[in-house]
Amino acid sequence: MxxxxxxxxxxxxxxxxxxxxxxxxxxxxxxxxxxxxxxxxxxxxxxxxxxxxxxxxxxxxxxxxxxxxxxxxxxxxxxxxxxxxxxxxxxxxxxxxxxxxxxxxxxxILDFDTIALAIGEIQKASNAIEKNKSFAAEVSPLxxxxxxxxxxxxxxxxxxxxxxxxxxxxxxxxxxxxxxxxxxxxxxxxxxxxxxxxxxxxxxxxxxxxxxxxxxxxxxxxxxxxxxxxxxxxxxxxxxANRSVCLWIDQLLFNDWPESTNPFNRVYCGGALTRSQDNDLVSKCHQQTGTDAQSFFPYFGSLGCAELGFLLSVASLQLHANESALIYLEDVFGSFCCLTVKKP
Amino acid sequence: MKQQRVYIVFCETVSPLGINGQVLQQSLIENYNAVAPIKQFNADGLAQPKACEAHQDLSQFLPQDNHLWQQVAIHDRKFALMAAVVNQHHQTLSNLLSAVDQKRTGISLGLGTNVFPMESIAMEVDELSTNGLYRTLLRVNQPVHSTINTIFNHSDLYANYIQYRLGKVGFAKNILTACSSSTQAIALAAAKIMTGSADVMIAGGADSILNNFAYISFGKLGVLTQDECRPFDINRSGAIAGECAGIAVLASEAGVKAMGVDPAFELIGFGNSMDAHKITAPDPSGMGVETAMRKAIAMSGQSASEINYINAHGTGTRSNDEVELRAIERIVGDAASKVAVSSTKDRHGHSIAAAGIQEFHVLLASMAKGMIPANLNTQKPLQTNLHLPLKDNVHQKIHIGMTNNFAFGGVNCSLLIKNLKP
The missing domain is CATH 3.40.47.10 (Thiolase/Chalcone synthase)
Known part of the structure; x- marks a missing residue:
């Protein structure tokens, strides 16, 4: 399919x-x-x-x-x-x-000053009933x-x-x-x-x-x-539905590299949280594919779960007809995926 | 594409009903009710100081080889529960997984929100300011670079721990859909086997809201009863909190052959749907709930009237139970009197993201024993033609069983199980 x-x-x-x-x-x-x-x-x-x-x-x-x-x-x-x-x-x-x-x-939700105040109330409580009341007062139903x-x-x-x-x-x-x-x-x-x-x-x-x-x-x-x-x-x-395809999805692999005989026209990588992690990812992709990899890290830093959509978008923009790209994502635990896509 | 069959070759939980499947089955037979005063934190002064806790000492099952994992277990109850499942059944799980190609295995877990261990941190803070809080976090958290973060647990921690104990799998994913998380984790694990892209999947989940912060937050939603949990009762007033962790191993025919096992159950259908209504309440028409059940039945090729027992989501809340009951009635139609429906949340509590794996295990245990668990606390049931067993369990063979879970935000999931040895 x-x-x-x-x-x-x-x-x-x-x-x-x-x-x-x-x-x-x-x-x-x-x-x-x-x-x-x-x-x-x-x-x-x-x-x-x-x-x-x-x-x-x-x-x-x-x-x-x-x-x-x-x-x-x-x-x-x-x-x-x-x-x-x-x-x-x-x-x-x-x-x-x-x-x-x-x-x-x-x-x-994450206001450290408010949390510190709440903790102060908890510490002041002389018994569990007071402590629970303090908790309940600080926690919004939202x-x-x-x-x-x-x-x-x-x-x-x-x-x-x-x-x-x-x-x-x-x-x-x-x-x-x-x-x-x-x-x-x-x-x-x-x-x-x-x-x-x-x-x-x-x-x-x-x-x-x-x-x-x-x-x-x-x-x-x-x-x-x-x-x-x-x-x-x-x-x-x-x-x-008369909708045009901007990228074909070729293959999605987890913790494995594709066995491609043809070099990819473009390689994109993501998942880094720091500059040095990003450098490592770029060089790893180059070593594996022989193609220079592009990353968004210098412009955005980590985009977390939104990163894949951004990398698909740049692939759609930069690939020419019939060209292919590898999108490489690696998480902080070292798990990775390789998504290969092709421009129609 | 020929759709592969999905066999259930293993299922175990640690829950308020027992430390393993054998104890769980006995608890169901004896109608054991796990509701008791909360022990994990002092609940004095709270509107509902009772809940369902796994009351066994879990420390015996915690990892002994790495003190960081032990630290995680202190701050994160759901990790302690999951570690207890994995370590109790380590040998069996290792044997099953070692029989198949690691690349054709995966993990699919349904998990609850990670909760900031407010009370533990509060006791350590020496200066009430942002900087004081930061200093405490640095001191309490472990200053090492590893996959273990002892306070702020990443969702990936649980699958990482399973792989640390049982070996690497091909891929691991986390499903975070609140009360339907682990039900969906099982469904999507089954889907990977059905397409032939995996031979063995570890599916399940973990959750516990039994700490001050989560319990009080959840209580503020107004869904916890101050009385008994009475699913499908006219006078129902809410759920009782619970906790659980569990793992099921699903396998293809090839996986079953490689592992040399003789499965007793097959997962024959699943259905997912969205209400697209409101984040705070289910669609009162029950369309989403009905769609999830209809999809599961359609996938199985069975008819609704062939279902013997439905382990309902049945939270005991005003908003859920009637909607679910009416949706079931519409689906089974004239066969209503032959279809037994019960919720077992009255005896083991609502374990939120782990409700799916908990009730999946309850369903399998009931099917294995040929017994339909009663609605224990229900006194004045809602008007229905469905068979709602009250007080006493019904001894009856279950050929086809269904389990439902529906989440806040309108995420619905149903699983359909066939008993291969009725």
Whole structure:
């Protein structure tokens, strides 16, 4: 079964909402967010969210209080993509939705000063009843909803009315590849014809705390809050719906390199959290393929689960007809995937 | 493409109903109810100081070879539960996995949110400021570069631990869909086998909300009862919290042959759907729930009337139970009186992301024993033509069984199991 990507949409602060990266490549902007010192010793860079509430697809005020910023970006990206791809209502009812998320604690929850105050109250409590009362007073009923792991998936579904097979994966850059893998699996089983896939990432101290022990050297650690979504469908479905394929999906391998006899025209890599990790990934890809690899790290830092969508987008932009590319993603634990794609 | 059959060759859990399958089965037979005062933290003053905990001492099953894993287990109960499953059955699991090509194996786990161990950290903080908090985190966390982060556990930690103990697999994925996480982890593991892209999948999950922060947060949603959990009762008032970790091994025909096992169960269908309604409540029409069950039945090639028993999601909440019951009624139609439905959450609690693997194991144990567990606490059942066994378990062969789980945010998943040795 031949599967193709028929649309991509992404968001990052420097880019805004965009369906291709051509403007970005005309004005390459390195991640210029101000460095922060965390844990009293590490210098890190987080580029965070800045989405205008005036956007026509901005969520309803009643939902905003339990939506993370990357969830808002994802919901808008998904609506923009479905609109531009002219997905019909009857398609949405059976469409699959596979989403990957990296971080469930955003800045609306993670306020260290407030946490320190709460801890002070807990420490002052003279018995368990007082301690539990302090806890209860500090915890907003919105916390469990705002930290709900499938929040982005559920809000995307609510705002787009996609009702088919649907899952949330976490929590590294590879998770988006697992989302793609399962979308492919369900299409092979004839359970789905069209899938909306994506990933989003919230860049903040909590994300850093989850990763920092796994990074060999913390030099130029950088992340960007981001979101990307893309549509994957079978060739027959794309033809029937009159949607053009921007990339064919050739092969997706986990923890294995493709045995390709032809060199790839382009190689893209992602997953690094620091400059030195990124250098290692680029050189590893060159060693394996003989082709110079491109990475977004210098411009964004890590894009977490959104990274795959961005790499597909650049492949779609840069490949010429019949050219192929390898997309290599490696997580902090050393697991990796190789996705090979071809331009129609 | 010829769809491969999916066999269930192993399933074990550590849960409030028992440390392994044998104890679980006995607990079900004896109608053991695990609800008891919470021991893992002092719950004095809380509206519901009772929950269902795995009451056995898990330390005997914790890894002895690496103190970092032990540290993780102190801060993260769901890791302790998962480690107890893996280490109890280490030999069996190793033997099963060693029989097949590692590249054709995978792990699919459904996991709950990682919770900041607020109380442990609070006791260590010496200066109430952001910097003071940072200093404490650095001190309490382990300053080494490894795959182990003792406080802020990455979702990948659990699959990494399984591979650390049992050897590398081809790929490992984490499913994070709240109460349907491990149900979906099993379904998507089955899908990989059905397409022929894997021969053996380890599927399951772990979760526990039995710590101050998570328990109080969850309580604020208003879904925990202050009384008994009474699924499908007119006077139901909410769920009781629980915890669990578990692993199932699914295999293709080739996998079964290589492992030399004689499976008793086959996974014959799964169905997933989204409500696309609201994050806070299920679609009151029950369409999403119904779709998930219909998809599972359609995949199996069976008819709904052939299902003998449905282990329902049945949380005991106002919003879930009636919607689920009516959806089941619509699906089974005239066969309603022949289809038994019960929720076992009244006796083992709601283990959130691990509810799927927990109730999958309960279903397999019930099918193996030829016994339908009763709705233990239900006194005034909702009006229905379905067979809702009350108080006493029903001894009856189960040829086809179903298990349902539905999550906050409207993620629905159903699994259909065939008994190969009824």
């Amino acid at each position: 031949k599967l193709g990507v028929t649309g991509i949409q992404h968001w990052e602060k420097a880019l805004g909402f965009s369906a291709d990266l051509s403007a970005f490549f005309q004005h390459l902007t390195p991640n210029n967010a101000l460095g922060q010192t965390v844990l009293n010793q590490y210098s890190v860079t987080f580029r965070q969210c800045d989405i205008s509430p005036e956007h026509p697809f901005y969520p309803k005020a009643s939902d905003l209080k339990v939506m993370r910023d990357d969830t808002i970006a994802s919901v808008i990206c998904a609506q923009l993509l479905l609109q531009s791809a002219q997905i019909q209502d009857h398609e949405k009812a059976e469409m699959s939705l596979f989403f990957a998320n990296s971080n469930f604690i955003d800045n609306g 916390v469990p909803l705002r930290t709900l792991t499938n929040s982005t998936q559920s809000f995307v579904s609510q705002y787009t009315q996609i009702k088919g097979d649907s899952t949330t994966y976490g929590s590294t850059c590879l998770s988006a590849a697992h989302a793609l893998d399962d979308a492919i699996t369900l299409m092979q089983l004839n359970l789905s014809k069209t899938a909306l896939l994506g990933g989003s990432h919230f860049a903040n101290v909590f994300s850093f705390l989850n990763q920092y022990l796994h990074v060999p050297t913390i030099d130029q650690y950088a992340e960007s809050t981001s979101a990307s979504v893309f549509i994957v469908e079978s060739e027959s479905q794309a033809i029937a």
